[in-house]
Amino acid sequence: MDRPFIVDEPDKERFRLNRRVLVDPEILEMEHRRIFDRCWIYLGHDSEIPGNGDFRTRNVAGRPVLLVRDAEGGVRAFLNTCRHRGTMVCREREGNRTRFTCLYHGWTYDNRGTLTHVPGEEAYGGAFDKADFSLTEVPALEEYRGFRFVHFGDDPEPLADYLAGAKEYLDLVVDQSPSARLEIVSGTQEYDIRANWKLLVENSFDDYHLHATHSTYLEYMKDSGVSVRLPKGLMMPAPGVGRSLGNGHAVVDNVNFRGRPVAAWIPLYGEEAKPEIEAIRAELVARLGEERARRVADTNRNLVVFPNLVINDGSAVTVRTFWPTAVDRMRVTAWALGPVEESETSRARRLDSFLTFYGPGGLATPDDVEALELVQGGLATWRETEWSEISRGMNKTGEQLNTDELHLRTFWRRWNALMTGGDPA
Amino acid sequence: MTAAPIDAVRREDVEALFFEEAALLDAWRLDDWLGLLTDDARYLVPPNDVPDGDPRDTLFTIADDIRRIRGRVKRLNSAEAHAESPRSRTRRMVSNVRIVERAGDELVAEANFIVYRFRRDERIGEYVGRYRYRLRSTGEGLRIAERRAVLDCEELGGLGSVSFIL
Ligand code: FES
Ligand SMILES: [Fe+2]
Numbered sequence: 001m002d003r004p005f006i007v008d009e010p011d012k013e014r015f016r017l018n019r020r021v022l023v024d025p026e027i028l029e030m031e032h033r034r035i036f037d038r039c040w041i042y043l044g045h046d047s048e049i050p051g052n053g054d055f056r057t058r059n060v061a062g063r064p065v066l067l068v069r070d071a072e073g074g075v076r077a078f079l080n081t082c083r084h085r086g087t088m089v090c091r092e093r094e095g096n097r098t099r100f101t102c103l104y105h106g107w108t109y110d111n112r113g114t115l116t117h118v119p120g121e122e123a124y125g126g127a128f129d130k131a132d133f134s135l136t137e138v139p140a141l142e143e144y145r146g147f148r149f150v151h152f153g154d155d156p157e158p159l160a161d162y163l164a165g166a167k168e169y170l171d172l173v174v175d176q177s178p179s180a181r182l183e184i185v186s187g188t189q190e191y192d193i194r195a196n197w198k199l200l201v202e203n204s205f206d207d208y209h210l211h212a213t214h215s216t217y218l219e220y221m222k223d224s225g226v227s228v229r230l231p232k233g234l235m236m237p238a239p240g241v242g243r244s245l246g247n248g249h250a251v252v253d254n255v256n257f258r259g260r261p262v263a264a265w266i267p268l269y270g271e272e273a274k275p276e277i278e279a280i281r282a283e284l285v286a287r288l289g290e291e292r293a294r295r296v297a298d299t300n301r302n303l304v305v306f307p308n309l310v311i312n313d314g315s316a317v318t319v320r321t322f323w324p325t326a327v328d329r330m331r332v333t334a335w336a337l338g339p340v341e342e343s344e345t346s347r348a349r350r351l352d353s354f355l356t357f358y359g360p361g362g363l364a365t366p367d368d369v370e371a372l373e374l375v376q377g378g379l380a381t382w383r384e385t386e387w388s389e390i391s392r393g394m395n396k397t398g399e400q401l402n403t404d405e406l407h408l409r410t411f412w413r414r415w416n417a418l419m420t421g422g423d424p425a
Numbered sequence: 426m427t428a429a430p431i432d433a434v435r436r437e438d439v440e441a442l443f444f445e446e447a448a449l450l451d452a453w454r455l456d457d458w459l460g461l462l463t464d465d466a467r468y469l470v471p472p473n474d475v476p477d478g479d480p481r482d483t484l485f486t487i488a489d490d491i492r493r494i495r496g497r498v499k500r501l502n503s504a505e506a507h508a509e510s511p512r513s514r515t516r517r518m519v520s521n522v523r524i525v526e527r528a529g530d531e532l533v534a535e536a537n538f539i540v541y542r543f544r545r546d547e548r549i550g551e552y553v554g555r556y557r558y559r560l561r562s563t564g565e566g567l568r569i570a571e572r573r574a575v576l577d578c579e580e581l582g583g584l585g586s587v588s589f590i591l
Contacts, residue, residue, distance in 0.1 A: 093474065187472035187484030190580035213507065216500035223496065331582070336484040348481035352488065360581055361470055361487035363500055366508035366588035 003386070006416045008409070013394040015409050019382035022196040022375075027419075028327040034418050035307050036061045040142070040149040040162050042309040042321050043067060043077060045337070047146060047183035053096045053111055059323065059331075061152055065138060066090050070111045071098065077141045077150055078113050083133040100135075109135050145174050146182060165245030169253075169303045173313050175296050176262040177339035178283055184319065185336040185351065191360045192331055195372035196379075197308065197324040200332065201411055203368050204310040204320070205252045205302040207236055207402040208392065213371050217357060217364040221258055225267035228257070240300075240402035242393070248306030248414025250407035256300050258315050258357075261350040262339070263297040268356070269349055276345060304407070306414055311337075316354035328376050334359060428562040431527050439534045439560065440522045442567050447517040450590050455498045458590070462569050463561055466491050469573040470587055476575045486587055501589070508588035513544040515589060519556070531561045531570060538574070540591060542584075550584045552591055553577050 007016040021027050041061045048056050049069040056067045057080055064080035066089070080088050082102040089100045089109065099116065101108045108117035113135035118124070140151040142159035147170060149159055160167065174180050193200060203209070211218070211230070218228045218237075228237045240254025259266030263281035265274055284293035300314035310320040317337040322330045338350050357364040390412065393404025400406035442461065449458040470487040471478050480488035489497060500506045518539045526533035540552040559571040574591045578584065 185484050186475055186482065187478055188474045188580075189472060189484065189486060190474075190582065191585055192581070192583050193585065215505045216503050219503075220493075220496040220500060223499075224492075344481065351480060351482075351484055352490075355485060355488055356493065359484075359486060360585065361485075361587040363493075363497065366586035367506070369586050370508040370588075 005419060006412055007387070008413065008416075010394060013391060015389075015391040015394060015405070015412075016387040017390055017412060019379050019386060019388055021419075022198060023327060023379050023382050025327045028324055030419060031324070032062060034421075035415065036152070038153045038418060039307055040151050040156065040159050041307075042305065042319075043141070043148050043150045045146050045182070045184045045319065045335075046075060046143060046148055047181075047340070048094075049075065050183075051096065053098055054094075055090065055092075055097060055111070056094045057090050057092065060150060062323070063152070064088055065150065066100075066135070067148070068111050072112075074112075075141070075143070075148065076111075076113065077138045077148075078135040079138065081136070082107055083115065083135065089135065107133075113137065145170055145180075162247060163305065164247045164249060165243075166247075166249040166251075166303060166305050169245070169251055169301055169313075170311070172296055172301065173311060173317055173337070175284075175288060175292070176317075178287060178341060179339075181340045182317075182337050183340045185338055185347070187336070189334040189359045190331065191369075192325070192329060193322075193369050193372055194329050195376040196328060197322050197330040198411075198415070199372045199375055200322050200330060201304055201308070201310070202408050203372060204312070205242070205250065205304055205402075205407055206405075207240065207242075207252055207254070207302075208405070209371065211235055213367050214364045216367070220356070220363055221268075226258060234401075235403040242400045242402050242404055242407035244406060244410040245303075248411055249304060250410040251301055251303045252402040252407060254300045254302075254402050256298050256314070258300075259353060260297060260300070260314070261316060261346060261353055269353070273345070273349055276343065280346070304411060306411065312358070315357055316350050318354065318358055426564050426566070428530060428564050429566075431530055431532055431562050434524070434527075434532060434560075434562060434567060436522060436524055438567055439524060439532075439558075440519075442560070442569075443519045443522060443534075443536055443556075443558075446569070447519050451515050451517055453501075453512055455501055455590070459495065459498055462491065462494065463563070464491060466494060466569055467571045468494050468497075468590070469571070470591055471573070471575055473576055473578060473580050486581070487591075497590070506588075508586055511544075513542045513589050515543075516541045530563075531559055534558045534560055542589065552584060552587075 005018050005021050043060050044067050052069055052073050054069045058065050066078045066080040068076050082089050084107050087102050087104045089102050099108050099110050106119040110116050115130045115133040138150045140156050222228045238255040238257040242252050244250050256264050263277050265277045303311045308321050312318040319337050320334040322332045324330050336354050359365050390405050390408050393400040393406055468489040471485050475483050504510050519536050521537040524532055524534050536556045542550040554576040557573045560567050561570045
């Protein structure tokens with residue numbers, strides 16, 4: 001009989017992951033049906049299609065999807081495939097259109113998906129009705145505060161229920177904008193990692209690795225005048241906790257030490273940035289009160305929305321999603337998110353702050369990529385070295401540190417429940 | 426030595442600088458490479474989908490000021506820069522060099538590049554694109570005030586990271 005995917009024994013303070021789940025192509029096949037077709041999957045942010053007729057094409061949950069703001073301003077998502085014989089109808093990454101014409105035989109759809117023109121229509125029989133051939137919309141499309149998700153399964157629960165405790169953490173991101181409006185900044189980072197996608201879920205909020213993997217980043221921050229000394233008993237320069245948010249979502253919620261464009265100054269931002277950051281902070285306090293303002297400005301939060309959306313609300317706000325192109329390979333897409341009313345100088349500071357750590361050219365992310373690829377390389381031994389160890393923090397009750405692994409276990413428990421058909425905890 | 430007038434700079438001078446730079450980078454002589462930069466130099470790799478963007482309003486792959494360039498070199502000189510430890514082997518081809526603008530003590534020059542990168546598991550990546558440099562005539566000769574490496578690929582995809590100096 002197959003061995004279990006996870007061994008979860010709280011009474012023995014033991015949590016182990018069967019390495020097969022990171023290596024076996026059969027597992028990936030199962031994940032498509034049991035994870036990605038049964039969860040809300042992040043598609044994009046409404047700010048990416050601000051005007052009527054704006055569109056973006058994306059690959060989401062293995063399908064080409066066309067995200068459109070139609071002529072009336074409604075947001076729609078179509079499967080990007082012609083109802084005639086299947087051709088991808090839109091070939092551009094983004095743009096603005098009132099109609100989409102299929103290159104193959106010229107069927108034309110408007111931006112509500114209605115088939116408006118069929119060349120040589122008279123050759124079809126009387127039963128042919130253009131109204132039956134609108135572009136197919138995704139089965140379910142919902143948004144929470146501008147974050148838009150699709151669901152390909154039957155009978156999805158409302159997105160707001162699905163997001164559970166993750167909603168509060170999305171609210172904390174949105175609170176950075178005085179008008180509660182954020183936008184995806186121009187410029188996309190798209191790169192592959194030769195590793196199983198679930199390793200990036202872990203890595204995105206695995207604070208235990210910061211010190212070993214990112215010592216050169218920490219050194220750079222130290223040189224710039226930020227204290228990176230570890231307080232007694234901690235593996236991070238500032239304290240933080242790991243939390244389960246329900247439905248497999250989880251977060252690390254940390255006291256900031258490395259600066260926040262909204263709104264915690266560090267020397268890297270330069271003396272000249274001080275007044276503006278103070279003003280941003282004063283606005284937060286006036287609007288949200290002292291306590292909430294401190295929560296927004298003085299904590300960093302790395303949020304995983306199950307299964308494959310990561311929002312790192314730290315030295316900038318990164319929105320990152322990833323898709324397994326093979327069991328040992330993923331395509332990562334990352335964007336920067338910022339308040340719409342941000343000044344030119346604040347926006348520039350945000351982007352600069354993003355790049356110090358994040359992205360394929362950052363001072364830290366490439367080392368994460370290296371770590372994950374070395375994990376995947378090592379896992380070729382999975383038949384001999386069956387189990388990975390994920391039990392940090394299980395020896396204590398109550399609050400768990402960011403460098404414990406409760407949040408990783410939260411992901412894996414949900415993943416296991418969906419994969420094995422058990423009760424999704 | 427006084428700075429040569431910008432009009433006196435010939436294409437061969439620019440090529441010599443580019444070839445010298447490529448040799449230093451391929452040899453990982455990064456501290457020497459820093460010596461080719463001005464004290465206010467910038468190093469830019471725009472995102473693949475906005476190759477002509479401005480780093481002040483567009484998320485780049487790399488947008489370093491001189492402080493982060495120096496930090497990047499310090500990092501890459503360390504064995505703890507895991508993405509480049511062991512280091513990639515690179516081989517750069519720089520060609521089609523043209524001077525496209527001259528103003529004050531600076532000129533703008535463009536070139537095409539292919540950087541072959543080899544690392545582990547016989548992995549080969551070809552980083553293909555164009556450079557756009559702002560070069561300044563200084564008392565020490567021609568120096569790099571800005572280098573912008575624009576990749577032709579539409580996403581980094583299989584190239585993965587840009588963890589070396591492109
Ligand atoms: S496949 Fe689109 S018109 Fe024929
Ligand atoms: Fe990391």
